[in-house]
Amino acid sequence: MAETRVQSEITGKVWQIEASIGDSLEEEDAIIILESMKMEIPVVAPRDGTLKEILVGEGDTVQEGQDVAVMET
Amino acid sequence: MTALPGFFHRIDHASLASTNDEALRLARAGAGEGTLVTAGRQTGGRGRRGRQWQSPEGNLYASFLLHPGRPLAEAALLSFVAALAVIGAVDRWCPAGDSELSWPNDVHVRGAKISGILLESVALDPDPGIVVGIGVNVAHHPDLAERPTTSLHAFGHAAADRETVLGDVASGLLLWYERWREAGFGPVRDAWLARARGVGAGIVARVGQGELRGTFTDLDESGALVLVTAEGATHRVTAGDVFFEVA
Numbered sequence: 079m080a081e082t083r084v085q086s087e088i089t090g091k092v093w094q095i096e097a098s099i100g101d102s103l104e105e106e107d108a109i110i111i112l113e114s115m116k117m118e119i120p121v122v123a124p125r126d127g128t129l130k131e132i133l134v135g136e137g138d139t140v141q142e143g144q145d146v147a148v149m150e151t
Numbered sequence: 152m153t154a155l156p157g158f159f160h161r162i163d164h165a166s167l168a169s170t171n172d173e174a175l176r177l178a179r180a181g182a183g184e185g186t187l188v189t190a191g192r193q194t195g196g197r198g199r200r201g202r203q204w205q206s207p208e209g210n211l212y213a214s215f216l217l218h219p220g221r222p223l224a225e226a227a228l229l230s231f232v233a234a235l236a237v238i239g240a241v242d243r244w245c246p247a248g249d250s251e252l253s254w255p256n257d258v259h260v261r262g263a264k265i266s267g268i269l270l271e272s273v274a275l276d277p278d279p280g281i282v283v284g285i286g287v288n289v290a291h292h293p294d295l296a297e298r299p300t301t302s303l304h305a306f307g308h309a310a311a312d313r314e315t316v317l318g319d320v321a322s323g324l325l326l327w328y329e330r331w332r333e334a335g336f337g338p339v340r341d342a343w344l345a346r347a348r349g350v351g352a353g354i355v356a357r358v359g360q361g362e363l364r365g366t367f368t369d370l371d372e373s374g375a376l377v378l379v380t381a382e383g384a385t386h387r388v389t390a391g392d393v394f395f396e397v398a
Contacts, residue, residue, distance in 0.1 A: 087279075088223040091358070091390040093200055106274055113390045115227040115255050115374050116199055117270035117281070139390075142224060 081130070084147040086121055086140045090114030095136060101129045109147050112140065127151030153318035156325050159215070161187040167212075168195035171271055171284040174214035178273045178280045184218040189317065196286065198267050209290030210302070211313040215283045215324060219332065223272055226281050228336050228374050229328070230255040231343045233268045233283050236323035238346055240287065240316050241265060244308040251348035254367075254376045254393050259348060263301035265292070285320060289313050340370055354378060357392045367393075 090112040097109045108120035109129065123129075131148040134140055155161060160183070167173055167190040174188045193206030206212055219226050234256035241250050241258055250260045256268040269284040288302035289311050303311035331339050344350065349367050356363040356378055365380040375387035 088227065089389060113199070114224075115230045115270075115389060116268065117223075117227045117230060117272060118199065119223060119272045120274070122274050 079150045082124060082127060082149045082151045083145045084109060084121060084124060084149060086112060086142060086144050086146050088112060088114050088119055089142045090119065090140060092134050092136050092138045092140060092146075093118065095132060096120070097129050097132075099129055099132060103127060103129055103149065110134065121146055123149060125149075125151050153314040155187070155318060155321050158185045158325050159187045159321055160185050161189060164188070164190045166190060166192050166194060169193055169197060170212050170214035171197070171269060171282055174216050174282040174284070175271060175273050178216050178275065178282060182216055184216060184280075186216040187321070188214045188216075198269055198286075204267055204269075204286055205291075205293045206286070207291050209313065211285070211287040211289055211316050211320070213285050213317055213320065215285070215321075217281045217283060217328065218275070218278065219281060219328075220278050223279055224373070226272065226279060227270070228331065228339065229281055229283060230268065230270055231336075231339050231370075231374060232327040232331050233270070233285060233324060234258065235327045235339065235342055235346075236320050237266045237268065237285060237287060239323035240319035241303070243315070243319055244303050244311050245306060250346070252343060252346045253348050254370070254388070255374060260301055260306060263292075263299040265301050265303070283324070287313075287316050287320070289316055336372060336374070340372070340374075344370055355394045356386075356388045357394070358388060358390065363388070 093113040094111040103123040106122045110121040112119045127149040170188045192208045196204035196206035198204045238258045258266045267286045271282045273280045290304045292300040292302040354367045365378040369377040375389045378386045
């Protein structure tokens with residue numbers, strides 16, 4: 079199993095954590111919902127795998143390119 | 152149904168849970184840019200952060216699918232493009248001096264909110280798609296404790312109908328979208344600032360669990376609201392709720 083780090087594609091605030099550690103995720107399943115400029119942006123699983131770690135919490139500011147989750151893929 | 156620019160392909164429903172949800176579903180299924188989903192009423196209409204958007208018959212509920220071909224940070228600027236489209240549509244009914252924009256995309260008429268815009272990105276290949284969801288209070292408005300709301304009918308414009316408003320919103324959205332794609336954010340920013348409420352006034356930005364108080368001085372090139380505190384510190388607000396202080 080490989081480890082995949084999931085990055086945010088935009089600077090914004092974490093509005094909602096959508097998945098839980100241990101969840102089996104399919105590619106494009108939402109892990110986190112960010113908000114920026116009143117746009118809601120799901121950060122999605124880049125490939126099938128298991129969610130191993132969530133690196134941010136609701137209300138946190140994240141930067142473009144920042145790791146927000148870790149998956150086992 | 153109103154005539155729309157040929158750019159748009161409209162799919163109308165009598166009732167839907169959410170036009171945004173349907174537009175997102177269509178986007179994932181391969182729908183092209185210009186797909187427009189409308190509904191006479193919504194049973195699960197939502198605004199930002201999952202808040203309910205009351206959606207009785209008579210108001211406008213429309214979601215536009217766009218493929219701007221830009222990274223997400225740039226695509227988020229469509230918030231301001233959509234705001235200009237909505238205020239342009241409201242201008243048909245209300246004197247221009249009565250309507251204003253609040254950061255980033257609320258339209259207020261005499262201080263009361265008349266519309267809501269929710270953008271949602273959808274992961275597509277090669278670039279994200281953006282669903283621009285727009286709700287306009289044409290005939291009805293909710294009675295909310297936390298903020299005043301209004302509708303076109305409440306201002307005496309009983310002839311206002313959702314089809315005419317949709318036609319104006321769609322035309323304005325296409326106009327500003329094309330202008331943004333050709334010339335960048337500059338013209339959009341200038342037009343937005345010209346209609347913005349409270350430039351130079353006191354504002355409160357509720358960001359996460361905290362609050363920032365200061366003066367609204369500008370909109371920067373990334374679309375962030377620029378706030379300067381009494382202590383002279385400059386902050387850029389990119390998310391959260393912004394309120395104007397009552398004098």
